[in-house]
Amino acid sequence: QKEVEQNSGPLSVPEGAIASLNCTYSDRGSQSFFWYRQYSGKSPELIMFIYSNGDKEDGRFTAQLNKASQYVSLLIRDSQPSDSATYLCAVNRMMDSSYKLIFGSGTRLLVRP
Amino acid sequence: GAVVSQHPSWVICKSGTSVKIECRSLDFQATTMFWYRQFPKQSLMLMATSNEGSKATYEQGVEKDKFLINHASLTLSTLTVTSAHPEDSSFYICSARIGHFGPGTRLTVL
Numbered sequence: 001q002k003e004v005e006q007n008s009g010p011l012s013v014p015e016g017a018i019a020s021l022n023c024t025y026s027d028r029g030s031q032s033f034f035w036y037r038q039y040s041g042k043s044p045e046l047i048m049f050i051y052s053n054g055d056k057e058d059g060r061f062t063a064q065l066n067k068a069s070q071y072v073s074l075l076i077r078d079s080q081p082s083d084s085a086t087y088l089c090a091v092n093r094m095m096d097s098s099y100k101l102i103f104g105s106g107t108r109l110l111v112r113p
Numbered sequence: 114g115a116v117v118s119q120h121p122s123w124v125i126c127k128s129g130t131s132v133k134i135e136c137r138s139l140d141f142q143a144t145t146m147f148w149y150r151q152f153p154k155q156s157l158m159l160m161a162t163s164n165e166g167s168k169a170t171y172e173q174g175v176e177k178d179k180f181l182i183n184h185a186s187l188t189l190s191t192l193t194v195t196s197a198h199p200e201d202s203s204f205y206i207c208s209a210r211i212g213h214f215g216p217g218t219r220l221t222v223l
Contacts, residue, residue, distance in 0.1 A: 034212055043206050043217040044157070088156060092211060096170060098145065098162060101211060105156040 003027060004104035006089050012110045019076040021107050023089030026070065030091040033065055033072045034101065037085045044088055047074070079111045116140045119207055119215035126197055127223055133193045134218045136207030142187035143209040148180075151204040151217075163190040197222040 005024045013019045025033075032051035036044035050056045050063040050072065062075040072091075076083055086106040092099050116139040126132050136146055146163040161182055162170040169182035181193040190209075194201055199222045206217040 041204075041219075043214045046212050046214075049212060098170070099211060100159060100162070101147070101208070102159070103156045 002104070003102050004089055004091055006087075006104035006107045008105060009108040010110045011107055012112060013079050014112050015079060015081060017079050017111075019079045019083065019109055019111070021074040021076070021087050021089075021109065023072045023074075023104055024070055025072070025089075025091045027091070027093055028067070028070065030093040031099070032092045033063070034090040034092065035061075035063060035072075035074045036088040036090065037083075038088055038106070039085050047087075076109075079109075081111045081113050084109055084111045117207065117209045117213055117215040119218050121218060122216060123219040123221075125221045125223065128198055129196055131193055131195045132197055132220060133191055134205055134207075134220075136190045136192070136209065136215055138188045138209035141210070143190075144187060146184060146190040147208040148182065148190075148192050149206045149208065149214075151206060157206065160192075163192075194220065199223070 003026050034049045035047040037047050038044040048058050048063050050065045053065055053067050056063045060077045064073045086108045088106045089104040090101045092101050118137045120135045144165045148160045149157040150160050151157050159172050160175045163182045163184040165184045171177045184190040202222045204217050204219050207215045
């Protein structure tokens, strides 16, 4: 079992729709959770992070965390073609006396005009 | 937000040569930096944690003698790929704070 799992996609949604991206993790010791967007050939860009159960909203993005189910999701409202990218979920946990980010393999999102 | 730079942004080298990649934190001091590698259509894999003034910590399966890391100051960490081979061709990305990445260095070994 991978430590951080994501559906590779592609997830295809029409412009203006809500895109829902999901991520599960295996280590209950994980402290905080990050969502990144990565365009082809570019470095990941931080969208948002969450560390408490519940929802966290930032503009068109909402992160949802359920530690009991070991599940974190990202909702993108009013999806735009420019949101088409790979979305990486990462969990931050203590390993070898330091915090490290462990990444999922990413979900490719395609927003159709 | 934290600003991290990398140099060079891309490099092409011959097999057997060594390549040095620099990672700088521009607006803060970083006692710890992280080096990642990303192969095409794959996710980021942590290679090593660079610690200012001490030895780097390498992840399992990463050869410390091949990927030399030096973190000589609070704003600079370097990764040297020694005796590079085509299979080392990848996108190398550093992070100088949890959550913030440099722009990456694309290495192509001929």
